[in-house]
Amino acid sequence: MSEPLLVVDHMTKRFGGLVAVKDVSFSIRPGEILGLIGPNGSGKSTVMKSILGIHPPDGGSVKVDGTEVAGWAPHKIAQRGVGMVFQHSRPLHRQTVFENILLGLLPDRLTYLIPDAATERRAREIAEKVGLGHVLDRRPGTLPFADLRKMEIAKAIARNPRIVLVDEPFAGLTSRETAAFAQLIREMRDDGRAVLIVDHNVRSVAALVDRIYAMYVGERIAEGSVDDVLRDETVRRVYLGGALTVAARPESSFKDVDTPFLAVDKLDVFYGKAQALEDVSLKVHKGEFVAVVGLNGAGKTTLFNAISGLVPYSGAIKREGTALAGRSAAKVARGGIVQAPEGRDLFTEMSVRENLELGGARLTPEEREERLDWLYGLFPILKTRGKQNAGTLSGGEQQMLTIARALMMKPDMLILDEPTLGLAPVIMEQISKALEKLRQTTPLTVLLGEQNVTFALPHADRVYVLEHGRIVWEGDPSRFEADVGERYL
Amino acid sequence: MLFWQILIDGFAISSLYALGATGFTLIFGVTGVLNLSHGSIMVAAAVAAWAVAGTFGFGAYGGAFVGIATGFVLSLATYFMIVRRLQETRSIREEEKEIFILTATLLWGIMLQEAIAYLFTNNAKTVLPIVDGVVSILGVRTPANEIFTAVICWAAIGCLWGFVNRTRAGKALLAASMNPRGVTLLGFELSNIYIAVWAVYGALAGIAGVLLGMFLGVSSYSAGPLTASAFSIVVLGGLGSVSGSLIAAYVVGYLETLTAYLVSPAYRAIPALLLLVVVMYLRPRGLMGRR
Amino acid sequence: MLSRILKSREIWFSLIIVLCAATLPVYVSGYVLGLLTIAYYFGVFSMAWDLLFGFANEVNFGPSFLIGLGAYTAGILDSLYQPPIFICVLAGVAAAMIGGVVLALPALRVRGPYFGLTTLVAVLMLQNFVVVAANLTGGEIGLTVPDIISVDDKVNYWLALGFMTISGLILYGLSRSPVGLILQASGQDTVQAGALGFNIVKHKLAAFLVSAFFSGLAGALMVFYLGAASVTTFVDVTVGVQVIIGAVLGGRRTILGAVLGAVFLIVAGEALRPLGELATFIVSAVALAVILAFPGGLLGLMRGSRGAS
Secondary structure (H helix, E strand, O other), X not given: OOOOOEEEEXXXXXXXXXEEEEEEEEEEOOOEEEEEEOOOOOOHHHHHHHXXXXXXXXXXXXXXXXXXXXXXXXXXXXXXXXXXXXXXXXXXXXXXXXXXXXXXXXXXOOOOOOOOHHHHHHHHHHHHHHOOHHHOOOOXXXXXXXXXXXXXXHHHHHOOOOEEEEEOOOOOOOHHHXXXXXXXXXXXXXXXXXXXXXXXXXXXXXXXXXXXXXXXXXXXEEEEOHHHHHHOHHHHHHHHOOOOOOOOOOXXXXXXXXXXXXXXXXXXXXXXXXXXXXXXXXXXXXXOEEEEEOOOOOXXXXXXXXXXXXXXXXXXXXXOOEEOOOXXXXXXXXXXXXXXXXXXXXXXXXXXXXXXXXXXXXXXXXXXXXXXXXXXXXXXXXXXXXXXXXXXXXXXXHHHHHHHHHHOOOOOEEEEEOOOXXXXXXXXXXXXXXXXXXXXXXXXXXXXXXXXXXXXXXXXXXXXXXXXXXXXXXXXXXXXXXXXXXXXX | OHHHHXXXXXXXXXXXXXXXXXXXXXXXXXXXOOOOOHHHHHHHHHHHHHXXXXXXXXXXXXXXXXXXXXXXXXXXXXXXXXXXXXXXXXOOOHHHHHHHHHHHHHHHHHHHHHHHHHHHOOOOEOOOOOOOOEEEEOOEEEEHHHHHHHHHHHHHHHHHHHHHHHOHHHHHHHHHHHOHHHHHHOOOOHHHHHHHHHHHHHHHHHHHHHHHHHHOOEOHHHHHHHHHHHHHHHHHHOOOOHHHHHHHHHHHHHHHHHHHHHOOHHHOOHHHHHXXXXXXXXXXXXXXXXX | OHXXXXXXXXHHHHHHHHHHHHOHHHXXXXXXXXXXXXXXXXXXXXXXXXXXXXXXXXXXXXHHHHHHHHHHHHHHHHHHHOOOHHHHHHHHXXXXXXXXXXXXXHHOOOOHHHHHHHHHHHHHHHHHHHHHOHHHHOOXXXXXXXXXXXXXXXXXXXXXXXXXXXXXXXXXHHHHOHHHHHHHHHHXXXXXXXHOOOOHHHHHHHHHXXXXXXHHXXXXXXXXXXOEEOHHHHXXXXXXXXXXXXXXXXXXXXXXXHHHHHHHHHHHHHHOHHHOHHHHHHHHHHHHHHHHHOOOHHHHHHHHHHHHO
16 A cells, blocks of 8 residues: 555644644545544644644644645645645636636746746646636636636646645535536546545535544544444534434414514525525524524525625515515614624623623613623623623633623524534533523524534424525424434534 | 923823824724824814914804814715715725725825815914913923813813713724624614714814814824824724823824924934834734734 | 737737827927826836735835835935946835835735835835935935936937836736736735745735836936936825825726826826816815726726727
8 A cells, every 4th residue: 555645643733722623643645535524613624724834733743745844834835735625715806717727837936927838738628627618718706606616626736736635625516516526526536646625524525535534622533434433423422412302392382373473485695606595484483492403504694694684685584574674784683683693793802791781782771780680690600700801701601691692682583603613512501501491481582503403403393404505304303313314424 | 391391292292192093093993994084184173273263253162163063074074975985885895995995085185185275275374272371380381272282182082981981872882893793783783883983083083183273283284294193103002992092192292202302303203103113013913902 | 828918908009009109299398298207107106006006915005115215216326426327227226126125024924004004104214314314315405416317308208108118018917927826816815825835925025026126216217307306206105195096096906007097197187287276186086086986997997988888
């Protein structure tokens, strides 16, 4: 067997106090595809960026074909033969596709002022190879999303790297586009390159990779063939949790069956050329807890932002029968549909109490005090942290503050976007308890977006599964595991 | 004697710088806009006060009132006619908007400056002061107007502080400077907050302009240097940090006064510029910067 | 790619205009020629600025720092020792390029408004230096140089036109060349450009040097056209502002548009001179209106109308 091209040994990367990557070791041989898998916040993207020197590792070694490159500048590592296909690329908008691909072929020299015929021919060949031959003279802005992704592959291939790092190759692609894209990656392997693919779950890359290295909160949890990893107990626990407990109330038990509190009908959202949501319809009844589960990039945040009036959409979003379109985001919020966003959006240099008071700015002083007391009961830690700046809180405390700040607005409906993102299990437990208490003791309606199924299902009355911007499943949480559970590994 | 003189003169000048820079940094902190018509708005306020108080004979108080109102109106005009149009247009990419806003506010500043020169000539003008006479502090004969300037500056800064920290609207404004999306999600209309900030800024620039006109006098030529000094102070203090600008205003004010008294008035701007260069190299975010 | 440049209609269109402009001395007065001579030098200033902004994505508020260094170094050398003019010009270019490196250093560390400010501070420092070192620089009164290129309006005019044309061709060619592509990629996203194996520091530094080269050269040549250097013509912040407005007005990221904008500003300003202070007011107002209504600038406007027809 040939020697490995890329060897990562005991790599560690810290951001301030946070250990993003801890003691990660793997290697890839020429003609091999390794899948680096982990849920959001597991550190997999950081590993990739550390290999390329974008975030130089704090410890351990990275060897490219036997040469230690840890600590080198990215362009030096790239020149050693490491290429990367970015998930979010920014092509040169005023240049043609041809010129964008040509860029990848250019030497890092100031004296190379006139490209020779061979280089231009090579750019055309690469374009043909990835299937962009017919759009060479178009500008990137006029291309569909899938072609833009192909252009990124073309740029990476153009440098003829021996090692290719691919970040979430299939995000935002339809299943047919996915197949074409997977074929391009296979061809890279067949050319003898070592390929590292970073993705969220095993399923999406199972057909493509030779081996899998699974991570969770910065550390290795499993490694081996696709089947080994799929059978691995730790992996199953991370993705599916233990036995799922559900306590759903039947849909018929809600009074507003005909005109639900919130009705989303045939929603489409575009970001430029890329369609983020396609024909999404869902409803939420008054007092109901509805979960929208889906992987990162499935479109959950876009859905919530559309409901909150933060992104333009086509289709209808109705509250108790009245369309919300045309209302400003602030008006939607004042109307009682309040979002606790994924990014938290806290006022980091204000105290915890000031953050909460801003949430309750429209209440009378008595109401505000009463509300604060109630929330301190729900999240006692916030009371002890009252005078501290929000930016100095731990991740879990910040999440609680985000939820509490939204609740200060006395909402009719709370939209919770990824409340467990990057949190330790203990903290998840606390947030879970608070949600349960809300469900038991208040008439609050909740729309919860999660990729963590274990967290979401116990609270949900009904579940929607969002995939590539479309609702692919809806139903009772008790049927979830049997129907769609396997997709979540 | 010289020591006390420098201390007192420097304090008055620094207070004025502080007030001028506070509005400038507030606009940047909340809306992300560097308003390069800043100096022109201050000069316009001062010239309006001068004309109303002197030429039209409405007295010092009438002049001051009209001057501040001028700053207020021009600030809102800057926002509605230029800044908001550029922020909302879709024909310019987001990452290019900054240079467009800079260029446009600069052009707007030049227009104001030239209009002032056309209507009121280029001559230096001193606004009729509200208080006059001379008082003796620690043996230094100080114009009462100088003390008045410092007092009003600090009163205005104090009002701003109270507004931002003690009122609901002020808190929302402060919150918007940290996270505009968060403010929207809590039901505050961001567009109203922006209008409020420009209104507050206009009043501050108006007050600073009128006081400057009473204390040192202005001409249409002052517009550029005023913008530049506000810009320098704000960057020295850290863009968006009000407390940083206050400290930086005193550093610059005293450096200039010291140089003017001890070396030569011709060199007064140089030490502050040198300090700015050193800070930019060693601590690019400024003294108290967070961005 | 070379063939693409030759095929570009803009280049042929521009060359036809240049040819027409070359015949102007036959039928216009020396006064108009003098005005256009200045306008052409400003065109080079604006093009050099556009290379930094439009292609390297660096907002330089201090073009007059580079211009002033070129102009004053050449002028001072001439007034002190009277070497041949080309020696003085070379010295001016060298000084401007050193200035380019000085500007580039913070650009590689700080971003956005902070970089903008360092460039502005550089201008203010130079301005203060000129005023303070009056016995060397002539201070606020200005510096008179003993030599000039020619007393003939037409020679000066053709020289400026030729210089602008050659500079334009080089800068335009550079912006469309592989190096221009790399520069744009680095300006847009340093991380991704680095991942493609490009040394961003090297390319940005080169962009600063090229920009400084043309700014300094144009500044130095202009001194020997005017026979004098002063703060208000070469160093003042308003000079830099005019250079920037010219480039944005003409159409940023086009190189050629910068000439259009700069010539418009100079000529319009002069044509309206009888109106006194109102002249600058009107020119600024027109520029502001163009920027608000047509962000693509004059060149964008012309391209748009051509595309529509």
